[in-house]
Amino acid sequence: MSNLTRICQLLIFLSIGSLHFVKSDEHNHVYEDNEQVVVWMSTVGPYSNRQETYSYFSLPFCKGLKRDINHYHETLSEALQGIELSVSGLEVHFKENVPFTEFCGIELNEYNLKAFLFAVKSQYLYQMYIDNFPLWGVVGPPPDDKDDKNQYIYTHKKFDIGYNGNQIVDVNFTADNKIKLEPNIHVPFSYEVNWYKSDIKFDDRFDKYLLPNFFQHRIHWFSIFNSFMMVIFLVGLVSMILMRTLRKDYARYSRDEEMDDIERDLGDEYGWKQVHGDVFRPVSQPILFTALVGSGYQVTIVILCVIIFAILGELYTERGSILTTAILTYAATSPVNGYTGGGLYARMGGRIWITQMLLSASMLPLMVCGTAFFINFIAMYYHASRAIPFGSMVAVTCICIFVILPLTLVGTILGRNLAGTPDAPCRVNAVPRPIPEKKWFMEPLVIIILGGILPFGSIFIEMYFILTSFWVYKIYYVYYGFMLLVFIILLVVTVCVTIVCTYFLLNAEDYRWQWTSFLAAGSTSGYVYLYSFYYFFFKTKMYGLFQTTFYFGYMALFSLTLGIMCGTIGYVGTNYFVRKIYSTVKID
Numbered sequence: 309m310s311n312l313t314r315i316c317q318l319l320i321f322l323s324i325g326s327l328h329f330v331k332s333d334e335h336n337h338v339y340e341d342n343e344q345v346v347v348w349m350s351t352v353g354p355y356s357n358r359q360e361t362y363s364y365f366s367l368p369f370c371k372g373l374k375r376d377i378n379h380y381h382e383t384l385s386e387a388l389q390g391i392e393l394s395v396s397g398l399e400v401h402f403k404e405n406v407p408f409t410e411f412c413g414i415e416l417n418e419y420n421l422k423a424f425l426f427a428v429k430s431q432y433l434y435q436m437y438i439d440n441f442p443l444w445g446v447v448g449p450p451p452d453d454k455d456d457k458n459q460y461i462y463t464h465k466k467f468d469i470g471y472n473g474n475q476i477v478d479v480n481f482t483a484d485n486k487i488k489l490e491p492n493i494h495v496p497f498s499y500e501v502n503w504y505k506s507d508i509k510f511d512d513r514f515d516k517y518l519l520p521n522f523f524q525h526r527i528h529w530f531s532i533f534n535s536f537m538m539v540i541f542l543v544g545l546v547s548m549i550l551m552r553t554l555r556k557d558y559a560r561y562s563r564d565e566e567m568d569d570i571e572r573d574l575g576d577e578y579g580w581k582q583v584h585g586d587v588f589r590p591v592s593q594p595i596l597f598t599a600l601v602g603s604g605y606q607v608t609i610v611i612l613c614v615i616i617f618a619i620l621g622e623l624y625t626e627r628g629s630i631l632t633t634a635i636l637t638y639a640a641t642s643p644v645n646g647y648t649g650g651g652l653y654a655r656m657g658g659r660i661w662i663t664q665m666l667l668s669a670s671m672l673p674l675m676v677c678g679t680a681f682f683i684n685f686i687a688m689y690y691h692a693s694r695a696i697p698f699g700s701m702v703a704v705t706c707i708c709i710f711v712i713l714p715l716t717l718v719g720t721i722l723g724r725n726l727a728g729t730p731d732a733p734c735r736v737n738a739v740p741r742p743i744p745e746k747k748w749f750m751e752p753l754v755i756i757i758l759g760g761i762l763p764f765g766s767i768f769i770e771m772y773f774i775l776t777s778f779w780v781y782k783i784y785y786v787y788y789g790f791m792l793l794v795f796i797i798l799l800v801v802t803v804c805v806t807i808v809c810t811y812f813l814l815n816a817e818d819y820r821w822q823w824t825s826f827l828a829a830g831s832t833s834g835y836v837y838l839y840s841f842y843y844f845f846f847k848t849k850m851y852g853l854f855q856t857t858f859y860f861g862y863m864a865l866f867s868l869t870l871g872i873m874c875g876t877i878g879y880v881g882t883n884y885f886v887r888k889i890y891s892t893v894k895i896d
């Protein structure tokens with residue numbers, strides 16, 4: 309399939325809003341007796357970093373006799389994730405046992421020997437696919453010592469395939485027959501296939517990857533329970549503080565109104581009500597702010613959609629479908645970005661709306677593409693299969709220009725016209741009020757730094773699972789229900805914490821709450837990034853320039869996106885709160 313057709317295909321599917329174009333036509337997963345079953349060889353890479361991958365045949369493995377059809381990337385996301393498939397050349401036919409068969413052999417010349425020694429010593433792991441089943445095998449047994457003289461390689465591939473009716477429902481793979489790596493010997497490679505009848509239902513065939521021992525279930529429940537208690541506690545605390553304080557404040561203010569002017573001048577006038585003429589003053593840097601908020605809305609919706617699709621559709625069963633869904637949903641939700649960001653900008657009286665719209669539409673795509681390009685350069689230098697093909701880059705650029713941009717434009721125009729009238733409950737004074745001196749812990753910067761601690765605390769155990777599944781297991785084979793719960797908990801905690809922060813800030817008569825609330829919530833991502841350092845040094849065994857840039861590059865991207873999302877949630881919640889309390893203020 310040429311790149312152009314793929315782009316067209318993608319655009320067509322975007323326009324009809326179908327999520328199912330990821331299904332390859334190569335398989336409908338139904339086989340007739342003796343029908344050929346393709347064993348796809350995918351990638352090989354170090355055990356310590358499952359994201360660093362090279363094409364399987366970059367190692368001097370040899371192919372079987374079967375005709376050589378190269379795999380062209382089926383979907384955009386497969387290409388983006390560096391999933392490279394090539395035919396193994398092994399003859400496998402549905403329900404036909406293959407006894408021990410030698411399919412090829414290689415001579416261990418100096419080059420081949422060196423390549424295999426390196427792979428074995430770095431504990432290289434390869435991945436294969438049979439009918440979408442991911443299978444993993446090690447190149448050689450874990451080395452006992454670093455000595456080149458004492459390394460072994462597995463030469464036998466054993467497939468135990470379970471079938472139910474005319475579908476494949478279970479595959480076990482074993483690498484066997486180790487041979488000592490020595491110069492100038494002949495290494496034969498062999499395979500065998502055994503078919504077994506199985507009772508597993510086709511729909512449940514991936515459940516074995518979700519085994520409880522794969523991800524410790526109990527810790528998961530425990531963490532959710534913990535976070536949940538925290539949420540209840542926080543929500544209770546916030547509502548209690550606010551109810552009591554606000555009631556007291558209102559009582560004080562209404563008492564004030566009964567006093568005469570002299571008394572009022574002498575009275576202790578302080579607190580949030582004093583800044584009513586400034587709270588709704590447009591933020592500094594309105595373009596950046598509204599672009600961030602617009603993107604934040606979009607990211608929130610995309611994450612929510614992807615999790616829900618994953619729960620409903622078991623997305624992990626199809627290669628690369630999560631990324632595809634994310635890209636499609638992102639493109640499709642662009643109007644949300646334009647509507648919210650553009651509307652907010654108009655309410656703040658902004659006039660340079662085209663710049664705002666462009667920034668809003670391009671902020672996240674630029675961030676993502678920038679990181680990807682940078683890492684791509686390094687990947688190309690290392691010849692990793694991670695290097696993104698040129699065609700895919702063109703496709704992504706096309707989506708940005710021809711789908712995301714116009715949709716954002718539509719959203720912005722709608723937002724400016726439907727939601728663009730200023731509607732602040734208090735009038736803004738012409739002259740800004742000076743911000744009084746206050747205690748150090750009431751400074752916006754301190755509030756911002758402290759604001760992220762609790763939200764981070766509510767997700768950091770889930771963070772461990774997400775990072776582990778991504779960097780160690782490569783696929784997030786975990787119950788997405790957990791993710792959804794944690795996501796909702798994160799949203800609630802973020803909103804509660806930001807509201808409390810803002811209340812203190814306004815009480816200190818500092819009216820710069822918009823940026824403060826955004827950044828206080830967004831600082832969660834700073835803690836996530838710090839945590840990723842801890843994870844890198846203590847939980848992974850990654851090394852080298854490629855792995856390090858890859859890890860920290862994508863973690864930075866992840867953290868930034870999370871930050872934009874949390875910031876927006878925090879700002880939106882606080883905005884609601886601020887409007888609520890000031891809508892009762894009577895202006896004299």
Ligand SMILES: *[C@@H]1O[C@H](CO)[C@@H](O)[C@H](O)[C@H]1NC(C)=O
Nearest residue numbers: 468469470478479480504506
């Ligand atoms: C694969 O291994 C599991 C666990 O050892 C076993 O229960 C299952 O029957 C095996 N499947 C096949 C097709 O051999």
